[in-house]
Amino acid sequence: MAGSPTVGVLALQGDVREHAALLAELGAGVVLVRRPEELAGIDGLVLPGGESSVIDKLARLFGLQQPIRAAIRAGMPMYGTCAGLILLADTVLDAIEGQESFGGLDVDVRRNAFGRQTESFEIDLDVPVLGDAPVSATFIRAPIVERSGAAVEVLAALPDGTVVAVRQGPLLGTSFHPEMDGERRFHELFLDEARRYPSAAR
Secondary structure, eight states: OTTSOEEEEEOSSSSHHHHHHHHHHTTOEEEEEOSGGGGTTOSOEEEOSSOHHHHHHHHHHTTOHHHHHHHHHTTOOEEEETHHHHHHEEEETTOOTTOOOOOOEEEEEETTTTOSGGGOEEEEEOOGGGOSSOEEEEESSOOEEEEEOTTOEEEEEOTTOOEEEEEETTEEEESSOGGGTTOOHHHHHHHHHHHHSGGGGO
């Protein structure tokens, strides 16, 4: 149905269950994507937090890298949180040797920009596109966006101006983990895009 898209969560590593549970709560059909054929028939894909270099390696091992890149070129909506934002970035400034991304977002990101996991923090962010209520954002070994292209919309930044949420067409990326805080509005934004994706008319 047009009102209830079927979306995937890339289920190779990371906080897959949290995303899947939140999307299901919002009424979406959810597919855990581990093989290329599981990309067929979905209206969008979430790239979860985790270890970006591990997800990259596993995506190549399971033959998913090129199909995901093709889906991005075809306009499939995607939402990347933390490591997922790194995977959507065209440029990873401090990638480990051999690390690749799917690309699609015209941004440069820096991995682990806030240091170790023990330096994780929470903050309330203003995200005007989501309304007046602030977003409670949890940052865990999070990346930051150091450069964004002309087509990229900055959705949120820290008080010092550091960019932590961006959107470019149907691609959405956040440095933080809304799914860990019960924050639903980013996923709702993603599902709005998924409803408009061509396959949603099935």
